[in-house]
Amino acid sequence: MKININNQNFVLHQSGAAFWEEEKILFISDLHLGKIGHFRKHGMAIPEKAILENFARLNVVLECFDSETIIFLGDLFHSKINNEWNFFSEWTKTHSQKIILIEGNHDIISKQYYLDLNIEVHQELIIHDFLLTHHPSEREQLFNFCGHIHPGIKLKGMGRQFxxxxxxxxxxxxMIFPSFGEFTGNFYLIPKENDQIYAITKEEVIEIKR
Structure with a gap:
């Protein structure tokens, strides 16, 4: 789905990523790499191949858009470093895009690890009149792109189905971005009168009318 914000065009992808056409920037939030490895370490029966799903989804999105920059809106890595970092390190070497991380509350790994991969790290970033943060923020005369909440919506049908x-x-x-990563869950929000909801299905992004 293509939307316009402040006279700029953005394409919302069903993966949860968004592409800024004029600047050729791909936005991704809350990937939470390492979370599957963390679960497996603590005895949860998650197959190891699930680790590769996040990278497969990343590659699909990158093939859809002619991006020059990837900006992760926080929580790129879930917690302490584990073997998923090696997968990520190798993944970065296969792509030419500039990578920027906006720090999230889960991003506790030393910045040096990112710098060694030529990844820029910022607490926040302003591009034109867009404020990029992890936590939702308000700044006068700026439109905020953020993550953190993992937004979701519950729809009720005529037959009481949900x-x-x-x-x-x-x-x-x-605009609060959905979580891109696997096994992250949602926080269900109730829209107010002036809010707009772009729901994600397996095939497309659809606007939910009130």
């Missing part, structure tokens, strides 16, 4: 979907949650001056 459907739960991840979503891009857009407020008048802010």
């Amino acid at each position: 459907l739960s979907l991840s979503c891009f949650f857009r407020k008048p001056n802010q």
Whole structure:
């Protein structure tokens, strides 16, 4: 789905990523690499091949867009370093895009690891009139792109059936990105009058009308 914010064009992808056409920037939030390895270490029966799913999804998105920069909106790595870092390190070597990380609350790994991979690390970043953060923030005259919350929406059908979907949650001056990573869960939000919901299905992004 293509949307316009502040006279700029963005394509929302069903993976949870978004592409800024004019700047050729791909935004991804809350990947939480290392979380599957963390679960496996603590005895959860998650197959090791699940670790590769995040990287497969990343590659699919990169093939869809002619991006020059990838900006991760925080929580790129879930916690302490584990063997998934090696997969990520090798993945970065196979792509030419500039990579930027906006630090999230889970990003506790030493910055030097990122710097060694030529990844820029910022607490926040302003590009034109867009404020890029991990936690939702408000700044006068700036539109905020952020993550952290893992937004979702619950839809109720006529037959009392329910459907739960991840979503891009857009407020008048802010858009909260869905979690890109596997096994991250959602926090279900209730939209207000001026909010816009772009729900994610397996095939497409659809706007949910109130």
